[in-house]
Amino acid sequence: MAENEKDKDEAKKTAKQLADEQEKLEILARAGHVKGEQLFVGTTGDVERENELRQFALGTIEDPEKKFDVYYKGIGRLLLAHLPKGLQNKAARNYIYEEKNTYLTRGKRIKKDGTRGADGRMGYIADAEEMLKVIMDWIMDNGTMVDLYNKLRELNVSKGYGTRQF
Amino acid sequence: MDENQFLNEFYKMLAPVDAWQGQATSIKAIFEARLAQHGITQNQAEKLLNMQKRTLDGILDGSAKRIDVINLLKLGQFLGLETNHLIKLFLSDMPADMIGELEDAKKKAYILANFDIKNLAKAGFLKTKTDFEEIEQRILKFFGLRTIFDYTQQQIIPAFSKTKKNESALMREFWVRSAYAHFERLKNPNIYIRSQLVDLLGKIRPYTMNVASGLRIVSQALYNIGVTVIYQQHLDNTSVRGATFVIEEKPCIVLTDLNKNYATVWFALLHELHHVLYDYDEIQQNIFHLTGEPDLFLLQEDKADEFARSYLLPDDRAKFIYKYINNQLLVGNFAKENQIHASFIYNFYCWDMKAAGKGDYWAKFNNLIRSADLKLALKDINIDPFDKERVEDTVLYLKENIFNI
Numbered sequence: 001m002a003e004n005e006k007d008k009d010e011a012k013k014t015a016k017q018l019a020d021e022q023e024k025l026e027i028l029a030r031a032g033h034v035k036g037e038q039l040f041v042g043t044t045g046d047v048e049r050e051n052e053l054r055q056f057a058l059g060t061i062e063d064p065e066k067k068f069d070v071y072y073k074g075i076g077r078l079l080l081a082h083l084p085k086g087l088q089n090k091a092a093r094n095y096i097y098e099e100k101n102t103y104l105t106r107g108k109r110i111k112k113d114g115t116r117g118a119d120g121r122m123g124y125i126a127d128a129e130e131m132l133k134v135i136m137d138w139i140m141d142n143g144t145m146v147d148l149y150n151k152l153r154e155l156n157v158s159k160g161y162g163t164r165q166f
Numbered sequence: 167m168d169e170n171q172f173l174n175e176f177y178k179m180l181a182p183v184d185a186w187q188g189q190a191t192s193i194k195a196i197f198e199a200r201l202a203q204h205g206i207t208q209n210q211a212e213k214l215l216n217m218q219k220r221t222l223d224g225i226l227d228g229s230a231k232r233i234d235v236i237n238l239l240k241l242g243q244f245l246g247l248e249t250n251h252l253i254k255l256f257l258s259d260m261p262a263d264m265i266g267e268l269e270d271a272k273k274k275a276y277i278l279a280n281f282d283i284k285n286l287a288k289a290g291f292l293k294t295k296t297d298f299e300e301i302e303q304r305i306l307k308f309f310g311l312r313t314i315f316d317y318t319q320q321q322i323i324p325a326f327s328k329t330k331k332n333e334s335a336l337m338r339e340f341w342v343r344s345a346y347a348h349f350e351r352l353k354n355p356n357i358y359i360r361s362q363l364v365d366l367l368g369k370i371r372p373y374t375m376n377v378a379s380g381l382r383i384v385s386q387a388l389y390n391i392g393v394t395v396i397y398q399q400h401l402d403n404t405s406v407r408g409a410t411f412v413i414e415e416k417p418c419i420v421l422t423d424l425n426k427n428y429a430t431v432w433f434a435l436l437h438e439l440h441h442v443l444y445d446y447d448e449i450q451q452n453i454f455h456l457t458g459e460p461d462l463f464l465l466q467e468d469k470a471d472e473f474a475r476s477y478l479l480p481d482d483r484a485k486f487i488y489k490y491i492n493n494q495l496l497v498g499n500f501a502k503e504n505q506i507h508a509s510f511i512y513n514f515y516c517w518d519m520k521a522a523g524k525g526d527y528w529a530k531f532n533n534l535i536r537s538a539d540l541k542l543a544l545k546d547i548n549i550d551p552f553d554k555e556r557v558e559d560t561v562l563y564l565k566e567n568i569f570n571i
Contacts, residue, residue: 027364027477031370032480034368034371034372035505036372037376037383073493073495074493074496078496133499
């Protein structure tokens, strides 16, 4: 009898523990998805948020050094490190670079004569940061080269940037 | 003859040969009764005791400023009184100023036994190490006590045993009592409902990026759902990183600036919130729980750390970004993407590398870890309680400026 009750206690305990674990996972998952400050705490909090907005707006004003960093130290370095190397992969790499450059130039495709009429390095910082994020996500998801291509292609399509004409 | 035997022999000598049987109202009354009993004069008694008249009179009428112990014991023998009985009678006749002196000595001994004067002065709580009058006043005023002895009167804190306390235990006790006093006077009017905390917990992370007011906003939001968070400076000789109290059914959290590190403060907050959610009953029984000190109640410290860790930087994400730890741009973007302050990543990296025996990177990334200005983060909630004259002053400030009540 006592044995039985003990067992029941154990079972109850583990059930509670399981529920706790489950709840914890849910909290962590929600924390992973939350974007931006969402707590409402009255007037003082709002004032601060306005300031932050202004700061954020100012932060996106073009900055040559930052642009250089995002393009070379960010996008460039990551692609170099994570795309397959070697001559045999050069064509595939170029597909990806093309999608990237199209996005960064807001839809300028490379022409048959090899000119584009725009330079990815000179695009908007906001675009470059978005690109960097896509690449980082791709690496974290352990994606293949095709995955990255599809992602970039989708991104371009969603913005209405056309396909290559040749 | 060892020391104990010697003392025993001595105590035997003190036992009266001819014990006093009658009523004992005062030393003088018994003395006169003895004189009558033996049919001797005071003069004879003086000779018998080998005492001067002035000395004897001084004891009998309580006029002597200082009394020789041997003389008192000799008289005790003549009166037939046990030593403690003799002292009791003697004290009841004692003049008021002598009682005052005794009380003063007791107060000082109490202060020495319950406060670590040296370290409290170092922490800026005390301005003097020698003026006990001032020290007493400071403590009385700060805690709002009637007498200094009330400091330990409140039996709120079961974990502090009455056995001899070392310096760090004294500082820890002071820290806990101070925190408790603040919570008690703050009296958070909001009702704590657990599900609201679960809900709010999901939204805290982005505020870590807001160094200037993130901690304050989160503290306000927690206050509104019945969880009181205050900051109390870390005291030397203690290694408390944070603490959770349960007072009147409401969770109360104290954060410290141990290691003077921005990430540590947030980590401590999440660690304590885990305790609130999953160790509430245990803490309620014990009233409080200190993090960073040896675990007194065997709470799930590992789990609380693990939770705080997964909350701020899950393992798989850490693994990714550690590879690019030297690329400030990537770390910065990654941090923004994950809604945490970049200093957390460097902090976790150094910690993990050290733990895995892969090297000590603290010095290398020190500047980046310190890039979050802790002083700025604590500016609004850094009330520096030990700087204020009274606990009430701090509480008033908090109520007006932070909790908006």
